Amino acid sequence: MGRVELILTTNPGIEDIVAGEAAAKLAAELVEAREGHGRVVVRVDEDKLYLVEELRSIHRARLLLARGSVCAARSCLDEVYRLVLESGVEDYLTPDSSFAVRVTRAGSHEYTSLDIARVAGDAVIEAARRRRGFRPRVDLDYPSVIVAVDVVNEEAAVSIELGGDLSWHRRGYRIYDHPAALKPTLAYAMIMLSGAVDGDHIMDPMCGGGTVAVEAALTFESSPVTCMDKNPRHIRGAMMNAAAALVGSRIRFLVGDATRLSSYIDSVDVVVSNPPYGIRMGSPSKVRRVYEVFVDEAARVVRKRIAVITPEYGYFRRLLESRGWKVVHERRVAHGNLYPHIIVAEPG
Ligand SMILES: C[S@@+](CC[C@H](N)C(=O)[O-])C[C@H]1O[C@@H](n2cnc3c(N)ncnc32)[C@H](O)[C@@H]1O
Numbered sequence: 001m002g003r004v005e006l007i008l009t010t011n012p013g014i015e016d017i018v019a020g021e022a023a024a025k026l027a028a029e030l031v032e033a034r035e036g037h038g039r040v041v042v043r044v045d046e047d048k049l050y051l052v053e054e055l056r057s058i059h060r061a062r063l064l065l066a067r068g069s070v071c072a073a074r075s076c077l078d079e080v081y082r083l084v085l086e087s088g089v090e091d092y093l094t095p096d097s098s099f100a101v102r103v104t105r106a107g108s109h110e111y112t113s114l115d116i117a118r119v120a121g122d123a124v125i126e127a128a129r130r131r132r133g134f135r136p137r138v139d140l141d142y143p144s145v146i147v148a149v150d151v152v153n154e155e156a157a158v159s160i161e162l163g164g165d166l167s168w169h170r171r172g173y174r175i176y177d178h179p180a181a182l183k184p185t186l187a188y189a190m191i192m193l194s195g196a197v198d199g200d201h202i203m204d205p206m207c208g209g210g211t212v213a214v215e216a217a218l219t220f221e222s223s224p225v226t227c228m229d230k231n232p233r234h235i236r237g238a239m240m241n242a243a244a245a246l247v248g249s250r251i252r253f254l255v256g257d258a259t260r261l262s263s264y265i266d267s268v269d270v271v272v273s274n275p276p277y278g279i280r281m282g283s284p285s286k287v288r289r290v291y292e293v294f295v296d297e298a299a300r301v302v303r304k305r306i307a308v309i310t311p312e313y314g315y316f317r318r319l320l321e322s323r324g325w326k327v328v329h330e331r332r333v334a335h336g337n338l339y340p341h342i343i344v345a346e347p348g
Contacts, residue, residue, distance in 0.1 A: 002046045005031060005064040007150075007159055010057055012038040013333030014189040018057045021192075026051050038334070052162055056188040056215065062148050062159035065089060070156045074110040077119045080149065080156060084123035087158040089147055090132045098139035099124060102146055102161070107153035120149045120158075173245035176237030178209030182274045186309065186335060186342075187215040190272050193329055193344050194307035198222055200269035205258035205294070206230075210238025210251070212272050217247035228254040228264065259290060261297035271298055271306045277338075284312070291316060295323055299347055306345050309333070313341035324348030 006028070010018045015033040018040045022028035028042035041064065052061045066087035070079045093099060101120045103113040121138060124147055128136045146161035174181070190212065196202055203226040204212040213227035227242070229235050232255045242248040256264045258275075275294065276287055291312070298306050306325070310316050317327055320343070329344040 003043050004046050004049065005041055005043050006049075006052065006162075007062040007064050007148075007157065008040045008042060008055070008058045009060045009062075010038050010040065011059070011183055011185050011189070011334060012036050013331060014057060014185065015040050017189045017192055018055070021055055021057045025054055049162075056219065057185050057192075059185060061162045063162055064157060064159045066158045068156050069154050070151060071154060072107070072109045074115075076109075077111050077115055080116055080151065081119045081123045083156055084120045084147070084149065084158050085127050087127070089124050089158065089160070090127040090130075092145055092160050093124075093128050093132070093134075093136045095134040095136075097144040098137040098142070099145040099147055100138065100140045100143035102148050104148070104150045104152070107151070109151065116149055116151055120147065173214060173241045174209075175244045176209050176240045178211075178234060178237060180274075180277065181209050182211045182309065183335065184211055184215055186333060187212045187272070187274075188219065189333070190274075190307045190309060190342055191216055191219055193331075193342055194270045194272050194305050195344070196220070196223070196270040196272070196305075200304065201226070201267075202270050202272060203228070203265065203268040204273045205256075205261050205271060205298075206273050206275050207238055208234050208274070210241045210253075212274065213238065213251050214242050214245045214247055216272065217242070217250040218245060224252070225250060226252045226254065226265065226268065228256045228258065230255065230257045259293035259297060261294065262300040265301055267301050267303055269302075269304045271302050271308075273307070274309050277311055277340075287312065288315060291319060295319055295325070299323060299325070302347055304346065306347075307342060309335070309340050309342050311338050311340040313343060317341075317343055320345045 019030045022042045026044045026048045028044045031041040033040045068083045070076045101117045103116045105113045148159045150157045198220040201224045202216040205228045207227035207229050210227045213225050216225045242251050325345040327345045
């Protein structure tokens with residue numbers, strides 16, 4: 001049984017969550033995690049590879065074939081060619097398969113991503129011709145095999161995309177697209193950071209399209225999950241998403257106002273939520289008022305912890321502390337072009 005290396009990509013800020021999930025589900029050994037870069041390299045037994053699909057914290061997974069160094073000069077495109085040629089990429093192609101090269105380039109080089117794609121494509125064709133005796137077909141739109149070539153400063157890596165062109169967090173259940181939807185990978189990370197365990201009652205009282213609720217139901221088999229939003233349209237959307245994720249019957253849906261949380265629910269173990277950002281609500285003072293009343297209401301029902309993601313983190317943290325909550329964790333993550341914080345707190 002061989003060991004292989006995987007490049008797992010994720011949302012910048014939750015690399016440790018990816019490493020932890022890969023260790024737990026794939027018995028993966030961490031090779032490298034660059035914090036803030038959204039990229040984790042792990043080593044796993046080949047016979048565990050099929051379990052990659054179960055990782056909820058990743059965007060993409062790639063099978064690493066070769067790594068090497070390249071210089072910035074144009075002549076160093078030859079090094080990219082050699083790296084791809086010697087990577088063993090031909091083992092993943094058949095005479096019937098088509099392929100495409102996808103390039104990620106960062107840093108300053110005398111060549112472009114298109115130049116890299118061209119030489120890497122030539123090297124893939126040459127590798128298959130030399131060692132397997134066929135010429136693979138290029139199909140940039142619907143390739144059966146995607147060869148990823150990353151050139152970051154002086155480092156180069158060749159890998160095979162597992163799971164095709166679509167980012168895994170976009171798959172599956174997003175039938176209803178909430179205008180301010182959270183990425184499922186971040187929702188999963190928040191659930192993990194909240195310290196929730198299977199069996200805990202988990203609630204998102206401002207659940208929008210239900211991302212947190214769906215991730216909670218997919219993560220924990222026996223946890224009751226409640227998804228509430230004041231907007232009935234979003235609750236209908238959340239029900240559609242949950243049904244598409246096959247967890248519709250596991251989630252209780254409520255139309256209700258989080259600033260009156262205690263009138264809907266007596267107690268809940270963990271609240272995990274992505275409250276509205278002031279940007280969309282028009283006024284920061286309005287959103288702060290919602291936060292204040294919500295925090296006081298949460299104090300009446302939350303037994304274990306609350307985890308929120310907000311770009312108003314300074315304000316939210318001070319608010320929690322002034323109301324007697326103990327902040328037990330805080331971190332910065334990337335979400336679109338914003339850098340909100342995830343804050344986890346326990347009632348005082
Ligand atoms: C940022 S969105 C949540 C998006 C959600 N995490 C998702 O992935 O779809 C915030 C949600 O809070 C809801 N909301 C705002 N004020 C609320 C309140 N007082 N009570 C309940 N829901 C509220 C909005 O309707 C909106 O759907």
